[in-house]
Amino acid sequence: MQIIKTDVAIIGAGGSGLRAAIEIAENHPNLEIALISKVYPMRSHTVAAEGGAAGVAQDHDSLDNHFNDTVSGGDWLCEQDVVEYFVENAAKQLTQLEHWGCPWSRKEDGSINVRAFGGMKIERTWFAADKSGFHILHTLFQTSIKHPKITRFDEHFCLDLLVEDNKIQGVVILDIAEGEAKLIQAKSVIMATGGAGRVYSYNTNGGIVTGDGMALAYRHGVALRDMEFVQYHPTGLPGTGILMTEGCRGEGGILVNKNGYRYLQDYGLGPEVPVGQTKNKYMELGPRDKLSQCFWQEQQKGNVFKGTRGDYIHLDLRHLGEEKINERLPFIRELAKAYVGVDPVHEPIPVRPTVHYTMGGIETNANTATSLAGLYAIGECASVGLHGANRLGSNSLTELAVFGQLAGQEAANYALNTEHKDVTALQKQAEAIIARTEALLHSKGSEKMADIRLEMGDCMEEGVGIYRTQESMQKTIDKLAELKERYKNIHIADKSSVFNTEFLYAIELGYLLDTAEAMAHSAIKRQESRGSHQRIDGFDKRDDQNFLKHSLAYYQADKAPKIEYSAVTITKSQPAERVYGAASEKPSAEPEQAEAASETINSAQEEV
Amino acid sequence: MTESTISIDILRYRPENDEKPFTQTFEVPYSPDFSVLEALQYIKDHLDSTISFRWSCRMAICGSCGMMVNGVPKLGCKAFLRDYYPNKVSLEPLANFPIERDLVVVMDDFVNKLESIKPYIIPEKEKSLDEGTYQQTPLQMELYKQFSMCINCGLCYAACPQYALDDKFTGPAVLALIARYNRDSRDHGVAERMKIVNQEEGVWGCTFVGYCSVVCPKDVDPAAAIQLLKVESSKDYLIGMFKPD
Numbered sequence: 110m111q112i113i114k115t116d117v118a119i120i121g122a123g124g125s126g127l128r129a130a131i132e133i134a135e136n137h138p139n140l141e142i143a144l145i146s147k148v149y150p151m152r153s154h155t156v157a158a159e160g161g162a163a164g165v166a167q168d169h170d171s172l173d174n175h176f177n178d179t180v181s182g183g184d185w186l187c188e189q190d191v192v193e194y195f196v197e198n199a200a201k202q203l204t205q206l207e208h209w210g211c212p213w214s215r216k217e218d219g220s221i222n223v224r225a226f227g228g229m230k231i232e233r234t235w236f237a238a239d240k241s242g243f244h245i246l247h248t249l250f251q252t253s254i255k256h257p258k259i260t261r262f263d264e265h266f267c268l269d270l271l272v273e274d275n276k277i278q279g280v281v282i283l284d285i286a287e288g289e290a291k292l293i294q295a296k297s298v299i300m301a302t303g304g305a306g307r308v309y310s311y312n313t314n315g316g317i318v319t320g321d322g323m324a325l326a327y328r329h330g331v332a333l334r335d336m337e338f339v340q341y342h343p344t345g346l347p348g349t350g351i352l353m354t355e356g357c358r359g360e361g362g363i364l365v366n367k368n369g370y371r372y373l374q375d376y377g378l379g380p381e382v383p384v385g386q387t388k389n390k391y392m393e394l395g396p397r398d399k400l401s402q403c404f405w406q407e408q409q410k411g412n413v414f415k416g417t418r419g420d421y422i423h424l425d426l427r428h429l430g431e432e433k434i435n436e437r438l439p440f441i442r443e444l445a446k447a448y449v450g451v452d453p454v455h456e457p458i459p460v461r462p463t464v465h466y467t468m469g470g471i472e473t474n475a476n477t478a479t480s481l482a483g484l485y486a487i488g489e490c491a492s493v494g495l496h497g498a499n500r501l502g503s504n505s506l507t508e509l510a511v512f513g514q515l516a517g518q519e520a521a522n523y524a525l526n527t528e529h530k531d532v533t534a535l536q537k538q539a540e541a542i543i544a545r546t547e548a549l550l551h552s553k554g555s556e557k558m559a560d561i562r563l564e565m566g567d568c569m570e571e572g573v574g575i576y577r578t579q580e581s582m583q584k585t586i587d588k589l590a591e592l593k594e595r596y597k598n599i600h601i602a603d604k605s606s607v608f609n610t611e612f613l614y615a616i617e618l619g620y621l622l623d624t625a626e627a628m629a630h631s632a633i634k635r636q637e638s639r640g641s642h643q644r645i646d647g648f649d650k651r652d653d654q655n656f657l658k659h660s661l662a663y664y665q666a667d668k669a670p671k672i673e674y675s676a677v678t679i680t681k682s683q684p685a686e687r688v689y690g691a692a693s694e695k696p697s698a699e700p701e702q703a704e705a706a707s708e709t710i711n712s713a714q715e716e717v
Numbered sequence: 718m719t720e721s722t723i724s725i726d727i728l729r730y731r732p733e734n735d736e737k738p739f740t741q742t743f744e745v746p747y748s749p750d751f752s753v754l755e756a757l758q759y760i761k762d763h764l765d766s767t768i769s770f771r772w773s774c775r776m777a778i779c780g781s782c783g784m785m786v787n788g789v790p791k792l793g794c795k796a797f798l799r800d801y802y803p804n805k806v807s808l809e810p811l812a813n814f815p816i817e818r819d820l821v822v823v824m825d826d827f828v829n830k831l832e833s834i835k836p837y838i839i840p841e842k843e844k845s846l847d848e849g850t851y852q853q854t855p856l857q858m859e860l861y862k863q864f865s866m867c868i869n870c871g872l873c874y875a876a877c878p879q880y881a882l883d884d885k886f887t888g889p890a891v892l893a894l895i896a897r898y899n900r901d902s903r904d905h906g907v908a909e910r911m912k913i914v915n916q917e918e919g920v921w922g923c924t925f926v927g928y929c930s931v932v933c934p935k936d937v938d939p940a941a942a943i944q945l946l947k948v949e950s951s952k953d954y955l956i957g958m959f960k961p962d
Binding site for chain 1: 762767844861
């Protein structure tokens with residue numbers, strides 16, 4: 110087994126991992142960095158983000174506005190000190206990306222342009238047409254090439270973490286092409302592996318988004334926080350789940366049901382804003398959780414279209430005109446033409462909610478440190494406390510830059526004050542990990558992997574979807590327990606060592622099942638409705654008395670995870686009613702009216 | 718009614734098991750909106766789990782799933798069965814790259830080339846973040862934007878007859894990336910990159926067949942980038958004659 114000594118190991122080379130790597134290389138040229146990814150960095154799922162990155166950019170906007178939008182958008186489950194740090198550093202870190210070459214869309218005078226986004230009071234979303242994530246990722250990847258101290262391990266799969274003396278000491282990785290395991294001995298480790306959207310059947314995520322880092326940290330005793338909060342993006346293509354950016358609506362696109370009616374006005378998001386105009390926090394510029402819930406309501410009422418790939422509604426961009434669509438949304442046009450045969454210049458696009466983002470993740474403090482000494486976590490795999498119960502679109506690309514930079518500093522400082530331990534104990538651990546891995550490869554099971562994966566995705570959609578009940582969640586929990594048992598008897602036909610993707614899928618499926626279990630168990634214990642976690646079994650209101658707190662899921666091997674809770678940090682925004690549309694204009698001195706508006710969705714629920 | 722199917726030939730090669738590549742044929746249920754990638758996923762899930770191919774985003778942006786579809790370099794996720802049915806589809810690994818296994822090719826040479834051309838902004842002087850962003854008008858951005866759209870899928874290398882003859886040739890995508898940075902108003906690294914451009918393996922390796930631009934799934938038009946660089950390179954040469962460094 111090859112042993113490689115480094116100072117900081119980073120697992121995942123998407124937006125946050127690359128940003129952290131560059132931060133260390135720029136400021137600590139003496140430190141060695143191992144940047145490990147199961148794909149080439151530019152394949153990372155950051156590449157698929159479309160809409161943009163939030164950071165205050167206009168004179169009539171303020172950090173307080175961005176803070177308030179984020180905290181209320183998160184239904185007051187955000188760590189407010191973290192949000193304060195985030196909004197203060199957002200524009201600065203987006204500027205850093207600009208200096209490195211990111212082609213942000215510009216105004217005529219050459220300054221940065223911003224677009225409207227859901228739940229944001231003032232336009233502050235920096236965008237690179239509708240390929241913002243693509244440009245951020247390639248900019249960061251190409252900039253990282255400048256730094257010789259960043260040693261990349263492309264197409265190396267992380268098998269496990271090495272923990273000794275209650276500190277992280279490195280990782281064991283598998284060279285996918287060679288089939289050879291390597292021990293990376295590191296002083297600190299940054300987890301930057303992205304989300305876990307692939308636990309659901311219909312999602313906007315790439316095939317690689319399998320919760321690897323979440324599951325690895327979780328299995329080593331680190332809590333997964335707020336895992337019940339899973340974001341459904343309101344506009345994915347039916348069947349494939351391919352993302353139609355919120356930027357479509359930011360530019361003025363509208364949502365209509367099968368009767369051609371803009372139904373959002375019926376759910377506390379109106380009054381209707383005339384076609385061709387946009388009004389921030391109204392109608393189509395409401396937050397994602399609410400818009401996805403509205404779709405479900407319309408579905409119950411029978412107001413949606415029925416298609417061969419499931420129910421859908423229409424996202425209509427026609428009134429924007431060809432020129433604007435080509436300038437601002439060229440990728441959307443390309444995708445709609447290719448995948449549903451619709452040219453949005455001439456026809457509305459069929460869309461439906463699909464799983465998009467995991468708000469929860471590996472619990473970290475405000476400085477990205479986890480409870481395991483030396484281990485840091487950033488980006489979608491982490492829960493630094495930014496998104497609360499519902500993420501606002503365009504906050505997560507900025508998160509990559511802001512917390513990637515911070516984690517780089519923190520992990521570097523930790524490494525500077527730490528020595529490599531004797532490698533013998535780590536070697537022994539690594540050998541045990543490899544033996545365990547080989548046992549899985551050479552197991553003689555009979556369970557078909559594709560069946561387990563499919564049943565997992567379907568039971569998550571059914572039980573832990575847009576609306577949840579005790580019964581639905583319990584069914585999912587039981588199903589997941591069954592699938593975990595069947596997984597132990599999984600069939601792997603391919604026993605070879607060169608680029609054995611079947612074997613990797615099997616390991617990933619194990620990561621997915623553990624992550625799914627943390628989600629379902631966290632969800633059933635939260636007896637209230639907040640943000641993306643909505644219940645229709647008597648717990649349909651927010652309950653600050655009992656649940657203004659984070660859930661923490663702890664791994665218990667073959668038993669159900671242990672769910673504990675921790676306090677939410679509140680600095681300057683006391684929990685209030687979360688309202689959009691006209692109700693958001695009311696001063697907070699009129700709580701009753703605000704409450705009435707916010708309950709519109711719930712009362713509509715009772716009609717079904 | 719029996720559901721209709723489509724035949725898919727796949728060039729298989731597992732270095733540990735197979736002496737040389739061979740073709741395996743699969744029958745897959747036909748659906749007009751099925752992509753080649755979805756057909757491959759069907760095969761892996763239901764017919765033969767040992768087949769290996771790269772993929773991730775399914776939406777033609779991550780650049781993972783380049784392969785030869787009936788002899789033409791394409792992204793598997795953006796090639797559709799409807800365009801071949803009822804004829805069979807033949808899938809092979811990207812041409813001009815060594816086969817790692819099945820449809821997976823060795824990308825090392827391409828990645829090494831990409832790393833060699835200083836693909837990052839080389840500023841005139843360091844600009845502090847307090848100074849804010851650079852001014853760059855839409856017209857200035859227009860000069861390089863198209864060349865910044867490359868997803869590194871490798872299709873243009875599979876299409877390039879020069880790269881097929883001599884893999885020392887820098888090749889279309891990487892030359893386009895040079896043009897992307899050279900033409901960016903924030904960059905002052907032209908002189909450093911022109912040394913690479915001016916070499917025989919640089920732009921002058923290109924015989925302007927233009928097939929790279931035909932197969933590019935993102936309309937980057939690397940052939941146009943190379944022509945622009947040839948003009949720059951010629952100017953460089955002339956200036957060099959009068960002002961040798």
